[in-house]
Amino acid sequence: MPVRSSRSVRQGWAGFVASGLTATLVAGAAQAATPSLSGEKAAFPPFDVVTFPGQLFWLAITFGALYWLMSTIALPRVGAILEERAGTIARDLDNAARMQAKAEETALAYEAALTEARKNAQGIAQASRDAGAKASEERRHAVEAELATKLATAEATIAATKTSAMSNVRGLGSEVAIAIVEKLTGQAPSATEASEAVDQVLARG
Amino acid sequence: MAAGGGIDPIHQFEIKPIIGLRPFGLDLSFTNASLLMVAIVAVISVIMIYGSSQRSVVPGRLQSFAEMIYEFVASTVTGVMGKEGMKFFPLVFSLFMFVLFANMLGMIPGSFTVTSHIVVTAAFAFLVIGTVLVYGVVKHGSHFFGLFVPSGVPGWLLPFMVLIEAVSFVSRPISLSLRLFGNMLAGHIALKVFGGFVVALLAAGGAATIIAPLPLLLAVALTALEFLVAFLQAYVFAILTCVYLNDALHPGH
Numbered sequence: 001m002p003v004r005s006s007r008s009v010r011q012g013w014a015g016f017v018a019s020g021l022t023a024t025l026v027a028g029a030a031q032a033a034t035p036s037l038s039g040e041k042a043a044f045p046p047f048d049v050v051t052f053p054g055q056l057f058w059l060a061i062t063f064g065a066l067y068w069l070m071s072t073i074a075l076p077r078v079g080a081i082l083e084e085r086a087g088t089i090a091r092d093l094d095n096a097a098r099m100q101a102k103a104e105e106t107a108l109a110y111e112a113a114l115t116e117a118r119k120n121a122q123g124i125a126q127a128s129r130d131a132g133a134k135a136s137e138e139r140r141h142a143v144e145a146e147l148a149t150k151l152a153t154a155e156a157t158i159a160a161t162k163t164s165a166m167s168n169v170r171g172l173g174s175e176v177a178i179a180i181v182e183k184l185t186g187q188a189p190s191a192t193e194a195s196e197a198v199d200q201v202l203a204r205g
Numbered sequence: 206m207a208a209g210g211g212i213d214p215i216h217q218f219e220i221k222p223i224i225g226l227r228p229f230g231l232d233l234s235f236t237n238a239s240l241l242m243v244a245i246v247a248v249i250s251v252i253m254i255y256g257s258s259q260r261s262v263v264p265g266r267l268q269s270f271a272e273m274i275y276e277f278v279a280s281t282v283t284g285v286m287g288k289e290g291m292k293f294f295p296l297v298f299s300l301f302m303f304v305l306f307a308n309m310l311g312m313i314p315g316s317f318t319v320t321s322h323i324v325v326t327a328a329f330a331f332l333v334i335g336t337v338l339v340y341g342v343v344k345h346g347s348h349f350f351g352l353f354v355p356s357g358v359p360g361w362l363l364p365f366m367v368l369i370e371a372v373s374f375v376s377r378p379i380s381l382s383l384r385l386f387g388n389m390l391a392g393h394i395a396l397k398v399f400g401g402f403v404v405a406l407l408a409a410g411g412a413a414t415i416i417a418p419l420p421l422l423l424a425v426a427l428t429a430l431e432f433l434v435a436f437l438q439a440y441v442f443a444i445l446t447c448v449y450l451n452d453a454l455h456p457g458h
Contacts, residue, residue, distance in 0.1 A: 044215060044218075045215065045218040045219045045220060045322070046218055046321060046322045046323050046324075046386070046390060047323065048220070050232060051220045051232070051236070051238075051322075051324070052324045053231045053232060053233060054220075054226075054231075054232050054233045054234055054236060054238075054239070055220070055236075055238055055239075055322060055324050055325060056324060056328055057231075057233045058233075058235070058236075058238065058239035058242050058243075059242060059319075059325055059328055060328075062239075062242035062243055062245065062246045063242075063246075063299065063303060065246055066245075066246045066249060066250075066299050066302070066303055067295060067296065067299045069246070069249075069250055069253075069254060070249075070253065070295050070298055070299050070302070071295035071299075073254050074250070074253035074254045074257060074271075075253075075275065075294065075295055075298060077254075077257045077258075077260065078253065078257045078271055078272055078275045079275070080260075081257060081260055081261075081262075081264075081268070081272065082272060082275070082276070084260075084262060085262050088262055
């Protein structure tokens with residue numbers, strides 16, 4: 001237990017109060033430590049004024065050295081490292097962004113080319129389809145025309161055949177009529193009379 | 206550690222000379238405190254200078270630790286003071302690191318806590334306030350003292366406000382130094398006292414021996430708490446430094 005030191009502090013405080021000085025706690029503490037100046041041992045060490053110059057002296061040296069080391073070597077160096085890293089990261093990110101933009105551009109170009117090709121293919125298909133349709137149409141027309149010609153020829157042949165058949169029928173009719181009349185009357189009519197009579201019958205129906 | 210038959214919690218704060226130096230009648234001996242100060246600078250230099258010596262874009266363990274601390278302090282500085290606050294970055298960084306490693310190395314059993322001495326914390330506090338004053342006056346001239354004159358205060362209230370502002374300004378270095386000093390001192394005393402309880406209870410024998418583990422558990426918990434406090438106080442010191450320096454950058458409310 002801090003019996004010895006607390007007593008000395010208490011004595012110091014008593015002395016301090018008795019002295020009637022208005023001072024801060026620090027000054028009071030220094031007051032408390034005053035006896036040690038006069039050689040008495042066991043002052044509270046933190047308030048032992050005797051040690052102050054030495055402590056301040058070494059503190060000034062060490063803290064000055066630390067400040068110098070930090071401000072001229074350590075901090076600029078660490079700051080530079082951090083800056084460099086930030087720069088590297090930013091540069092890498094930039095590069096990555098640029099690469100990505102490039103890739104997207106390429107993808108777009110590819111897409112466009114693909115669309116173009118598709119459109120071309122469609123055009124070609126349409127054109128060939130049109131050409132095919134046109135060709136078949138032409139052929140159809142040609143065939144139709146040919147068929148029409150054949151039909152006309154056939155019709156003409158039929159008509160000619162029919163006319164000749166009809167004239168044959170008339171000739172045959174007058175001959176039959178002459179033969180019938182001759183059989184009935186015993187007297188043959190002239191060919192002209194017979195053919196007139198046949199014409200009359202034919203015209204009636 | 207046992208002095209005078211008991212366990213003395215104050216013993217750990219004693220300053221013992223290692224190499225005597227007495228120029229001009231001043232005691233400038235290289236002491237255990239000086240040794241720790243040198244150790245602090247050495248450890249920080251190893252982390253920050255050796256750690257960053259590879260300058261690799263993909264950092265190793267030590268380098269990423271150095272970068273982590275750098276970015277932590279830099280974000281604190283810019284968060285409080287803005288971009289222009291970076292001119293104070295080396296100062297805030299050195300202060301933060303020195304205080305942090307003073308506190309942390311002080312946690313090593315048998316070592317010495319530099320920041321448990323008020324002369325050290327006060328020196329830091331006055332360094333900060335001195336920087337604020339010098340920079341503020343050099344940069345803004347008399348305009349800097351507008352800091353003490355809040356705007357939009359009725360005339361009859363102004364003297365009181367100026368007085369209050371002045372008192373608050375003067376109390377800054379005091380609170381800044383006492384906060385760190387008090388935390389480190391009290392924490393280390395508490396640790397030692399609980400450690401002393403364990404020894405005392407064990408020595409007492411009988412029933413007392415059985416409850417000896419209780420203060421031991423507390424000492425373990427306190428140790429964890431002390432590590433938290435060690436970091437937290439360094440951070441508080443750094444952030445208050447930023448807040449005060451911000452006044453020098455942008456005086457006037």
